[in-house]
Amino acid sequence: MADTVLSIENLRTHFYTRDGVVPAVDGVSLSVRGGETLAIVGESGCGKSVTALSVMRLVPAPGRVLAGSRVYFAGLDLLALSEREMRTVRGNKAAMIFQEPLTSLNPVFTIGRQIGESLRLHKGLGKKAAREKSVELLARVGMPQPERIVDEYPHALSGGMRQRAMIAMALSCGPRLLIADEPTTALDVTVQAQILEVIRELRDGSGMAVMLITHNLGLVAEMAGRVAVMYAGKIVEQGEVSAVFDSPGHPYTEGLLNSLPRLTGRTERLPAIPGVVPHPACLPAGCLFEPRCAKAAERCRVERPELLLRPDGRQISCWPQN
Amino acid sequence: MRRYVVRRVLLVIPVMLGVSLIVFLLMHFTPGDPALLMLGERATEEQLQLLRQEMGLLEPLPVQYARFLGAALQGDLGRSYRSGRPVMTEVLSRLPATAELAVAAVVIAVLIGVPVGVLSAVKQYSLLDNAGMLLALLGASLPSFWLGLMLMLLFAVNLGWLPPSGRDGLSSLVLPALTLGAGAAALITRMTRSSMLEVINQDYVRTARAKGLPEKTVIYSHAFRNALLPVVTVIGLQFGALLGGAVITETVFAWPGAGRLAVEAIRAKDYPVVQGAVLMLAFAFAIVNLLVDLLYAFLNPRIRARYK
Ligand SMILES: Nc1ncnc2c1ncn2[C@@H]1O[C@H](COP(=O)(O)OP(=O)(O)O)[C@@H](O)[C@H]1O
Numbered sequence A: 001m002a003d004t005v006l007s008i009e010n011l012r013t014h015f016y017t018r019d020g021v022v023p024a025v026d027g028v029s030l031s032v033r034g035g036e037t038l039a040i041v042g043e044s045g046c047g048k049s050v051t052a053l054s055v056m057r058l059v060p061a062p063g064r065v066l067a068g069s070r071v072y073f074a075g076l077d078l079l080a081l082s083e084r085e086m087r088t089v090r091g092n093k094a095a096m097i098f099q100e101p102l103t104s105l106n107p108v109f110t111i112g113r114q115i116g117e118s119l120r121l122h123k124g125l126g127k128k129a130a131r132e133k134s135v136e137l138l139a140r141v142g143m144p145q146p147e148r149i150v151d152e153y154p155h156a157l158s159g160g161m162r163q164r165a166m167i168a169m170a171l172s173c174g175p176r177l178l179i180a181d182e183p184t185t186a187l188d189v190t191v192q193a194q195i196l197e198v199i200r201e202l203r204d205g206s207g208m209a210v211m212l213i214t215h216n217l218g219l220v221a222e223m224a225g226r227v228a229v230m231y232a233g234k235i236v237e238q239g240e241v242s243a244v245f246d247s248p249g250h251p252y253t254e255g256l257l258n259s260l261p262r263l264t265g266r267t268e269r270l271p272a273i274p275g276v277v278p279h280p281a282c283l284p285a286g287c288l289f290e291p292r293c294a295k296a297a298e299r300c301r302v303e304r305p306e307l308l309l310r311p312d313g314r315q316i317s318c319w320p321q322n
Numbered sequence B: 001m002r003r004y005v006v007r008r009v010l011l012v013i014p015v016m017l018g019v020s021l022i023v024f025l026l027m028h029f030t031p032g033d034p035a036l037l038m039l040g041e042r043a044t045e046e047q048l049q050l051l052r053q054e055m056g057l058l059e060p061l062p063v064q065y066a067r068f069l070g071a072a073l074q075g076d077l078g079r080s081y082r083s084g085r086p087v088m089t090e091v092l093s094r095l096p097a098t099a100e101l102a103v104a105a106v107v108i109a110v111l112i113g114v115p116v117g118v119l120s121a122v123k124q125y126s127l128l129d130n131a132g133m134l135l136a137l138l139g140a141s142l143p144s145f146w147l148g149l150m151l152m153l154l155f156a157v158n159l160g161w162l163p164p165s166g167r168d169g170l171s172s173l174v175l176p177a178l179t180l181g182a183g184a185a186a187l188i189t190r191m192t193r194s195s196m197l198e199v200i201n202q203d204y205v206r207t208a209r210a211k212g213l214p215e216k217t218v219i220y221s222h223a224f225r226n227a228l229l230p231v232v233t234v235i236g237l238q239f240g241a242l243l244g245g246a247v248i249t250e251t252v253f254a255w256p257g258a259g260r261l262a263v264e265a266i267r268a269k270d271y272p273v274v275q276g277a278v279l280m281l282a283f284a285f286a287i288v289n290l291l292v293d294l295l296y297a298f299l300n301p302r303i304r305a306r307y308k
């Protein structure tokens, strides 16, 4: 089994807003091995993006990663690095792509310049070498006419092409970890499939670890080996994708799976989970999911369950049913 | 890009036609008989009528306008009633002084406005930001004649560091340029700040950080280049406005520019000179705006691409 590339222990990232403290991420622990894809799923607002930004140390103000959190990456204690040291990691050994391909590229610089910038910064390439390498990278992510595209500005590219350019940029320095935050959400289905194929190929080819953030469970089944289900800043279930999908251990996971569209029959209204994610500033005293849980018992209302490791390797935070 | 340039240059024509028409009509409907002005009170009615005929004042208005326009296109804006010299010569001899003042004012405004605006945005709500915004508020609200007199009082009369008026070397340029540039500096500061603040929160700035770029590069290369676009437009508009707005400053500091020429001419009812000065200032304004638009297109790949 390959080495663990990323290991997060008890990550807590809170936002100190004027209206109070928002515990956006509250005690998350997870790890990703080389060549593996770990999916992080959960409804919008569950803390997926903040988890990713915490790893990259790019949490915007007024957010802060709390003391006691640990992020180990390729033998480095990331949270202990100086900002200067951290910059040698970002975009180099650990790269991130974002949900918004349309706005994530700088409109006044050519694609080639933006990809080349990472290469010149981290690999010390000259202008010409960086441009040649950029063309090569664009070709590798399946960009049509890379020699032409390299001199284009982002506005001349479609959303799918821009996301390819983003991936080329992220992969330029041969990262050991790729964090993809909803990389295909804004794209149509065929483009989505192409982008995922690119990521998969690169992962299998180079043994890169991938942390794939998505709320699309179909995508998880297709791409990931393991999955972590997040709810209100915490992980509520974690395990092998096949096992979790076959027999979800947490009612929230079950709810997510039930709201998946099935390919059989007519398009009927999907049984979505009733209610909404609680606002992080006013969380329930007991289990965080209890107000929305069909199986909630008295104990769930008063006592919060821990995330426990079961003998089969699955982690679930739910009181034993019955 | 060439198509854009051609289109933009052609656009100057209707603008100048409009301006010339307005100036012509204003002058025509201003009370006062040019012939009487030229010959004086003691001229006989016969003499006056003869001169009116000579000047073409008896012909229908459209003919007069066409004649005025045709002459203007050949660089003939008539003669000054006072000096008898061609208006073109008079205005051209004053235009360099105005241009010098406006350029100096814009340079000062940009040198103050852009850095203060950027720093204010990067250190939002800091002491520096608050001080900068207070200064910007002052700069925008102080009337230029008052500011000019105060600066003159302090630096010329009390401290004696700089000459109080006239145009004699670089030292005499400082106070008028500061006076004229203050309002523009304030506007550019605010525009730069708000533009930077908007850009700093864009996704591509986050991308730049995620690449591992130093914060300096993120701000001054990735953010600044984008924030500059609207600022360039404001700078251009301000430059144009300064050409015209120099009238007050030129009067306060006895600066021998085209603005003051126009004021003197109005006082003396020297209409051809007023007309010529206004027309030439408007022309300068149009040319400056043209240059700014071209610069904007050069900086913005989207516009460049549209006219490829
Ligand atoms: N800049 C911010 N200021 C305050 N709260 C924030 C900020 N960014 C995120 N949050 C809070 O963090 C929570 C998790 O956000 P996020 O990680 O973006 O969710 P998602 O799982 O959809 O990616 C949200 O509920 C939000 O309230």
Ligand SMILES: [Mg+2]
Pocket: A048, A049, A050, A181
């Ligand atoms: Mg998100």
